[in-house]
Amino acid sequence: MELLASFLNLNDLSNHITTSMSNILTYQNEPSRQEKEIEELSQVLDALPINIHIDSISISSQLFDYLLQNSPSMHHYRLLSACLNFMKIEDRLHRIKNILLIILDHEQTLEFRELLCKLLNSTEHSISLSLNYDWTQLETAMYSQHDPKFLTYVWRFFSKHHQTKLEDILVRTLPIIKNNDELFLLLLIDLRSIKLFITMPSFWYLLQRSLGDCTLNTDRTRKCALYLFQQILINDEYKHIEIKEEKFNRSLILIDETTKQFWADFIVLYEMLEDGVVHLIKPLLTKFDRLLSFSHEHELSLTWLFILLQRLFANSSSPLARWTIRWFFNAMKLPDSHVEDFFLEYVVDWSSNNFVFLKGEEISDSQPMEQCLESYLERWLNHSENPNACLLTLLSRIQTIKWSQLSLVRVLYSLRTFALTHQNQSLLNDDHIKIFSSIILTQFHTYAPVLRLSAYASIFDIAINLLDWSISSVSSNLLRFFAFFDRSTFLSKHFQTISTYFAFNIRQLQTLIEEFLVSEDFNSSLDTRLFSLDNTLMEYRQIAFLLDLIDIHNTDILKTIFNPLIENIRTAYQRPYMSINNVRRSIELFSCLIQEHYFHSSNFIKDWLSSSIRLIVREGLNFIKIHCIKQPMAFVKLPIVFLMIGSHDDISRFLQELITQIETCAQQQPGNNWQSLLILFAHSTNWLLTHRLADFNNEWNTKLRILPSLSKLLPLLDQPNVSIPQADMLVAKHLLIANNISSTDLCNNIIDDLFKASAKELPQLFRAIGVLLQQAQITNETKCKLIENAMTALNELDHRMPVYWPCLTAFSQAISSSVTDINVSTLLTQWFTQMLKTCGHVSGIMNVILESIVPIWLHEHRIQSSHLPVLIECVIFGQIYQKDKKQQWQAEQLVEQDESTRLLITNTNIIPEYRYDRNIRVLIQLFILHIWPSLHNAQQNDILSQVIEKHRQVASKERRPRFCTNSLEHRIMFRSLQCILCLTSAIKNSSLLKTIYDYIVDALTRENEPSLRLLSEWIIIRLISEDRTAGLNDLYQYLQHAHQHKTGTVCAWISIASHIPSLLSDQAEQIDYLNKVFKYLSPLLIHSNFHIRTFACSTMIKLLEYIERHNLQNETSYDAYQFFKLNDEKSELARYTTKLQSLFIYQFDPIRDFSLETIFYILPKLSLIADDEYLWSKWFIEIGQQLHLTFPISVHNVSTILQSCPMGIWRLTASGKSEIGGTQDEEGSSTIQYKANPYPVIEALDDTELRGSIKRTELIVVASLIDKQTNLG
Known part of the structure; x- marks a missing residue:
């Protein structure tokens, strides 16, 4: 086309282009004809030589504006470019301004902006000299722009002819904008010279941020920063650069003859760390000591060294990451505010990774990570002017990080070690205690029990040993903090210390009790399990704790506090205007306090409370009976305190009166008011038969259990009641069944209930089923039917739900009595086998089952033959577990190494999951x-x-290649x-x-x-x-x-x-x-x-x-x-x-x-x-x-x-034909022989690792021995 250009008639060509452009505008309502015209014109324009000159075409401006308004795509590029070139100069300048505005408008589509960037890039840059551009638009875009791709096109358009203007903009914005480093790096690279910027601290901060950026998709940022830095280092213009960093009193940058080797080592290390090849990085690790020594000697900013540490930790190799943290802990000199800031911002975050504290391959012989951290904390807090504030900052940082279970446990353990060696330094105040309480509430609820126990113990020991006890009289958080901890497990060990320093007065206790009595909480729990954080339980614990701190030797103080509450209970039924809630909460409080084991040797408080409440048993039970009808679920568990200490006669009279009232209500009163009383009766008798069986067993079996009214009313508990949830009636019903209350068609009734009940009620249903399975009158067919339906209900539950485990335990205990029954043994064997398959990744399931079943086998001295395959499966039980589960188990074993934690685990009867x-x-x-x-x-x-x-x-x-x-x-x-x-x-x-x-x-x-x-x-x-x-x-x-x-x-x-x-x-x-x-x-x-x-x-x-x-x-x-x-x-x-x-x-x-x-x-x-x-x-x-x-x-x-004995095995790897005889053994079928390695071979951790790292020395083909006698000695 270049050769034919001279023969073109430019006028005809111009007319043809003008006509085609006009047609495009004419066909606005005919898209197909318009597209065809655009395509034909684009082909013509593509065929024209680049240097051909055509006079301006007036309609090109109109077409250009039309295309821009209608969101052009990339295939319109050639037409837009031609329109721009065919315009008059003033029209072109106007359109370029418009293009610049659209490119900088982040609300436009990416495709549209990319098209205009390409168009701008193809425009002659010299035209910018005639462009009256508003530079504030560019500067404003730099503040708001987050995608550097578009802004760099604009920058490049101006860079050749407006260097000074652009430099001025950068000088103004560089110190201010810190959230778009890639943009600034690209803009700086496009400048002819950066001499103006190397004296600006903000320029070097930009390089440092970019080089140390380890977030995803920042490779280009780091490469740009490294390129700029290398250009400075090799440029003779910049032989001496020195800028002071006022914050840390060091040189932000120092480039001269003395630092030449430092920067050479820095660049080599950085490039090697960017490549990430582990075996090439390891030999260079010794340079870190040299770089640190040089930085201290020449007072150079440690940020450059920290950049290398960031890149080293970002490597995928766990040993390298652990080496990084260990080196930091051991090498850093303290006090140093720069080191402390880096520790809090980065190293603490690094420590949250699971692999940091796990055992594994190490680059060199090294001490445990905990010891390194303890050494650092020792140097940091001992030399700090304000260790209290440092510790608060550290705890605040710990609170904001998402931790792996092991890492948080081990960091707290290291803090505990520091606390034990620095007792009575009074470093913790109310703010520290508040953070510890927050960590307990937010971090540990999903932890494995052993790890949770260790974390609790560490926090408690830290608080006891470092607390400023002067805050106890004014702190609003300290009492609540102690209420998190179980009395026998934690408080008993340090109670003497607490009682010595903890300051409070009786008025505080009275106020706490008053607040408790007026609170509205109908879901109170008397559960005192170790890790229960129920709100009501926390209040109980606080009151019990304060009571325990009073060294009471007479009843005057107790009378002052509790006599009004006792009097309220005694006269409650006589004074109907009295607050029912106040009396109810008083009973709840006594129920909790009377079950506590107080640390005073005489247990004076408990004895006094028992003797005082024993005098009002009858009144308290009457109050409960009266108000149970209106609020059944708020009163159903209140009798426990009276049943616990009441006399046999008082309790027997209460039960008889309750039955009489139930029968009267059922016969004479409309509605189902009797249901509330029957539920109260069910819970009361269940508690008595569980905790006072010797006192009430005879009366229950000879008088109460055989009452016809109970058998008659039992099925009627299925009837709906607006004041009682169906689930609560279901529980009460099966408590009665579990205590041998019989009824007609009971088995079918239970089967129906199995599929009505939620997971919370199922344990009671399973308990009732267990009772029925032991009854002689139940047929074998009915037993199998009950077990089958119970299995179906259990199998519908997800083992990941916490409610699954009480259900599994209850079911296992229910069927345990039947495991020696030949009639149901096959059915149970099938279920055992199914559960074994389920246990492939949840070994705790089979653990729970066997703990219930094996004692029955032992008691009976026999086992059904159909169960024997299950025993064999259990003998070889166990899977190859995933990495995260293995790491949790390693963590539990690591925690167990501490003697005090091991003693806690034993005392609390917790079995680590790795043992299941x-x-x-x-x-x-x-x-x-x-x-x-x-x-x-x-x-x-x-x-x-x-x-x-x-x-x-x-x-x-057939064995796998690497068995x-x-x-x-x-x-x-x-x-x-x-x-x-x-x-x-x-x-x-x-x-x-x-x-x-x-x-x-x-x-x-x-x-x-x-x-x-x-x-x-x-x-x-x-x-x-x-x-x-x-x-x-x-x-x-x-x-x-x-x-x-x-x-x-x-x-x-x-x-x-x-x-x-x-x-x-x-x-x-x-x-x-x-x-x-x-x-x-x-x-x-x-x-x-x-x-x-x-x-x-x-x-x-x-x-x-x-x-x-x-x-x-x-x-x-x-x-x-x-x-x-x-x-x-x-x-x-x-x-x-x-x-x-x-x-x-x-x-x-x-x-x-x-x-x-x-x-x-x-x-x-x-x-x-x-x-x-x-x-x-x-x-x-x-x-x-x-x-x-x-x-x-x-x-x-x-x-x-x-x-x-040394660890190792003698592995036979040689193979070949037999020496004598015409037959071949199984190994002799191969024609290739392998050299024997008679030394012990250390096995890899798993098959994957073996397949991925077969050593060359383990597989040597001996070509000269093919088809020859075996002689590898």
Whole structure:
């Protein structure tokens, strides 16, 4: 087209363009023709040369305005550009002004603004010289603009010819605007020179903010800042720059010859941190100490160093992040306001991440994170001029951060450690206490119980040791703070300290009681659980706490406070004008206070309250009975205080009168007023039969329970009552049923109620079902029907809801009496199996079930055969848990390491969640061992067959390429073998022992996994002691025909041979065995396989040492083989033999070390299995004592020899064809052989990690050995 341009008739071309533009405007009401015309004209314009000159076309202005008004799209760009070029200069300038306004208008669409930016970019920039532009528009846009993309186009349009103007704008706005760093960086880069700005502190603050910005999608910001900084460092114009930072009395920036290396290190580190390659970052970490030292020496701002720390922590590597925080805690010098500000703004926030306090791989040997934090707090608060304010700032910051559970617990623990070492410094005032109260209310309600307990304990100890007790007389928050803490768990330990310093007067107590009495709270709770934060409960606790602080030795003070309340209750029915609410709240208060255990040795308060209330029992019960009809749910639980201390006659009279009134109301009065009284009766009798059974059991069964009126009225509780919620009537109804009130068609009635009740009422229904299941007159069909419907109701609940757990507990207790019933055992087994599947990620479910069921099995000394598969599933119970669950469990174990917290956990009977699945395995393993003698032969055979079958199912599967010791498959096999090994101590049936022996011998020929093979060896050794002749013959056969078996099998039998002498009690048998086994071992010492040679040599040395210990040199072939002990220590065989002998496989004694501790703790630990597989010996002791279990195996290991064994396993990796014979073993099918690694191999944490990080040294192809004899030694 360039060649033909000279032949164009420009007039005709101009006319054609004008006509086409006119057509576009004409076709405004015909979109399709208009679009076609636009497309054709755009094609013509695209074909024209860039440098062609056409006179102005007047209609182009009109078309341009039309297009702008109708939201043009990007395909209109060429037409708009042409219109702009065909305009007269004054029209063009006017349109450019308009374009600039639209670009800066953030209310316009992004597509429209992008189109105009492209249009502006294609416009000749020199035209800006003729543009009378209002620069305030640009400056205003900089204040409001948040997307730098559009503003930079405008800036670039002016940058070539208006440098001074733009610099002036930047000088004015740079110190003020701090929320759009990317924009300023882009604008600065577009300037020809930034010399004007390098002397401005705001410029360097901009660079610092941008370089340290770690938020998402800020890569471009950091790159722009780094580019600008590097341009300054390499520019000879800026050889010396120094700006002071007044706030911290340091140099904000210092560039000269002395800082040259500092900035070089800074740039190298920053670029490496931006790349994020961990193995390249690690060698550079030593530079941080040098940079810090240089900064202190030259008084340079620490912000540059903190920028690097921010980028380092942003790396995805957890070890690097932990190193960052540790380095900060240990390296920073204090006091330093800059360090303190960075700690509060960033480091505290970093510490909220879960991985910070967890154990894991570390870059270098380092102390626990808590100790680093404690060291920092010590230096900070000890050298601060105002530690009170520092601590308040820290707590305020902690309050605003979203914490992981472990991190907040550990930070509070570190603060507690500081508090314990700085007692009585009076650092906490009312503001601190207020923040602690807020943290308790907002942070801990979702925490695991163990972590919550630790957090409570830390906060309480911090307050006790650092509190300024002078505030106790004026603080409005301190009393409420103490009310958060359970009396027996927390307050008892420090009560003496509190009572010494806490200042208050009787008037405060009276005021608190008066406020309580006039408050309107009909949902009061008498629940005194550790973590209950019910508002009414808080008021009770405050009153009880103040009472406890009064050292009362006479009744005068108590009379002053409580006699008016007692008198009100006594005369309430005589004075109808008295406030009913005031009397009701008085009774509630007494009910709470009388149940408290006061710290005074004589419990004087409690005794006085009991004796005083005992005098008004009859009046109080009458008051409740009278007003219960109008407000039933407000009065239904009030009788408790009177039932607790009232005499038998008073309470019996109350119940009789209540029944009489119920019958009278039902017969003579319209409506359902009797329902309120029956509900009161239900709750009262239930409390009595639960807490005073000995006093009222006879009267209940002989008089009250058999009353016809109760059986008749019970179904009528289903009738609606406007003053009583249906749920409350449902609860009362089933309380009566649970206490053996019978009625017609009761079972069908309960089934209907199951699907009416909410989760809150279900526990009472399940309790009632449990009572019915124990009644002899209930048929088997009805029992199954009740259980099936109860299961359906329970299964509809979500286990993530808190109300699920009371329901599950109640249901488990309800069905526990039926687990030995053959008629319903199949139904329960199906449910148990279903729950086991559900328990894959919620092990607490099965834990609750078994805690209810196992005691019944133990009491009955029997178990249904259909339940046996459930037992086997529980023996191997457990899943591979997700990372977050593993981290929570690690956190619980970390918390338990503190002795004081461990004591709290024990006292409060809290079971850490990490123990749930392991608790199931411990419980069932001990239960099987305990009940084994009570089982008949068929059941014993069934249990053993199922355990073996579990092992066989997994063993027969094709192994994954990297079968991992922490995979679920490995764990199932490992646990199955552990169970079989334990059972060898209980089984007396020789046929069962023979079954085990045959299966394990067969499994040993296929097993390559060291930890599984070791358990199999131990089982075989124990069974050889039962049948020595057959066992030793098998041993000799395997050793004699070693060339026909796999390497792993031969090594296993060689290892077995080393343990046999300890099984032989007769010396003659020992001598005979030693002489025989030497003959079979001798050829193996020169075997072609390195592993076999090593195992044979290790066994030979162990047997020679046994001969020496028992002085059998003269009776055995000792002299012929003793030279094996004199091997060259530097030889390959000697080194590997020494290594092998130090491992568990040769150090353990099958008789001496046969204990639960060795099997379930020491062996998994030394075999490099993950610590969530360990079962501690103390757990076996706890459960054994709790359930009075006996078992034929010791818990503790009597010897300490195994404690010195190094952790590791001998992994066999060599494979190939057999040396002799025409047959191939299973491993010999591969044509590629792998070099053996005879050292212990440390396993990765899980399969994913293994697959992601297979080391090159673990897989070496030996090409020269393909299709050749195996000789990898």
